[in-house]
Amino acid sequence: DSTAHPELEAKDFDEETQKALEEIDSCQNEIEALNEQASEEILKVEQKFNQLRKPYFDKRAEIISKVPNFWTTAFTNHPDLNSLLEEGEEDCFQHLTKLDVEEFEDIKSGYRLHFHFEDNPYFDNTVLTKEFQLGNLGAPTSLSIPIRWKDDMDLTQTNEPTCTRTGRKRQLDQRSFFTWYNDHVDPTSDSIAEIIKDDLWHNPLQYFLVPDVELGNGVDDEE
Amino acid sequence: DSTAHPELEAKDFDEETQKALEEIDSCQNEIEALNEQASEEILKVEQKFNQLRKPYFDKRAEIISKVPNFWTTAFTNHPDLNSLLEEGEEDCFQHLTKLDVEEFEDIKSGYRLHFHFEDNPYFDNTVLTKEFQLGNLGAPTSLSIPIRWKDDMDLTQTNEPTCTRTGRKRQLDQRSFFTWYNDHVDPTSDSIAEIIKDDLWHNPLQYFLVPDVELGNGVDDEE
Ligand SMILES: [Ca+2]
Ligand SMILES: [Ca+2]
Ligand SMILES: [Mg+2]
Ligand SMILES: [Mg+2]
Structure with a gap:
């Protein structure tokens, strides 16, 4: 040998x-x-x-x-996540009750993001889970629990993702929340998943407490 | 508190x-x-x-x-490094005697790449060192020992970097070795330094032994 x-x-x-x-x-x-x-x-x-x-x-x-609307407030205040939410999605996120991040036992190999929702007009699921399998065996993949949309409420059919900002903002802006949720093209560089896991979930209090100051300027200066 | x-x-x-x-x-x-x-x-x-x-x-x-020319052979065989070397640099690299990577004691904070050269027609230095300070204090920086070129032998004055390939190759190709050595624009994403530290230096034997098969095709298919 x-x-x-x-x-x-x-x-x-x-x-x-x-x-x-x-x-x-x-x-x-x-x-x-x-x-x-x-x-x-x-x-x-x-x-x-x-x-x-x-x-x-x-x-x-x-x-x-x-704390009422804790995760919804933290998520929508986060400077890198708020631009993700399209109009219908913002309303949908009023029904988000809990966010949970579950790292696999072998923490090198993957994690799950769990979005818990109360009864809502959009879908029947109570939990939406996006899972990342990044382990050594086989190619990295991600998968999501399919969303059981209610009749005529499928938000992926009604939203055009906005693409109005530049640089990092632009990259994030090209997807809506549910477009991101259903996107499994490049699981090893899913910056939204990483922001949720490493930043938002890690310390949500700072985002609950401090609204993104830039939001005060109104939307999309470039328009 | x-x-x-x-x-x-x-x-x-x-x-x-x-x-x-x-x-x-x-x-x-x-x-x-x-x-x-x-x-x-x-x-x-x-x-x-x-x-x-x-x-x-x-x-x-x-x-x-x-082992004669060990590092020169490993470096020039490496598929991501060989395109870096311009013509004059390839000759210069025949005088490379030793490569060394020195990680700082706090391994989060930086490292040095040491290129040792025997007496050569190009410069008077015996060691060229590029250092990366990536620590928590202050902005990340890199710096290099200045090259004391011999008269009319400054390879940075004679080389036009080639830009003929695509994708990753193109990115690496836009710099010659000495252009890279003197470049300190973005020390946190210096892919050449990372390839030298994490790949070439980590296991050079595989590159000493296995020439890049693509080299057999000649240079720059796209031309
Ligand atoms: Ca968006
Ligand atoms: Ca080159
Ligand atoms: Mg929690
Ligand atoms: Mg050694």
Whole structure:
């Protein structure tokens, strides 16, 4: 098992070089084994802290459930998320009751975003879940629970995504919430999912409390 | 210290909501403290494994020094690096004797790429170093040891970077090695530095052994 390189068997190097290359290969194997060990130890640390954080996230969820429109307010105040919501979607989001992020046990491999809704005029689902499988096995994929729209209420049929801003804003603006929800083209660079998971969910209070100041300017200066 | 949010002092919420928000804030503080503890533990694991890997990297460097043109061959065989080298630079790279990557003790904060050269017709330096400071304090920067070019040998004055390929290739092709070396515009997304640090230096043997098959096709099919 000293080499994974068939070229090292070919022996088209002089003896001294051949020996050196085999020694380099042996060093690489040691380094690779240490890399794997390091990844395992880091994963254990992350899992340990996921467990330590969990009671605080659970307690937070319980308290948040007592604050009217907490997630709706935090989501719509978030400077990178508010432009996502088209007009009908904003109304729909008034029925969002809970947001939850579930990281897989092997935290390298994926996560789920759960959007909980109360009874609403738009769809029959009580939870909409978008899942990201980013693990080592197979190509990364994402999938979403299909939305059971009520008659004539399918918001993906009525919205034209707006494309009025520039740069990062433009990129985010090209999708509405439900367009994003149903989009699985490039799961490894889903910036909206990452903002929800790493920023909004991680510390929603700052967005609940502080409206995006830019919103005061009205919509789309460029128009 | 229960709150970092001045908005929580404003008391423009009803009493129950105010109390809930303060409890959420307190949960956030606990979560944040655990996040910091997790980062510290992960850093310690990474530092420990840097120490454990070091003897193998040192031994590897010693063996590599006995293989003629090891780094030059690995660098010029690398599919993402070979297009970087302009004609004069390829000749210059025949004098590259050693490549070294030095990660800062706090591995989050930066690294140095050291290119060691023997006596050569192009410049007087024996080591060219490009350094990346990506730490939390201040804006990320990169800097390079100035090249002391010999008379009329400044390769940055004679090369026009080629821009003939598409996509990723094009992006890399727009710079020559020394243009890249002297470029400090966007240190946080220096893809060439990252390829050298995370791929070439990490396992150079595969590139020493396996020439880029695409090279056999000759240069720039699109022409
Ligand atoms: Ca939009
Ligand atoms: Ca080039
Ligand atoms: Mg929660
Ligand atoms: Mg070395």
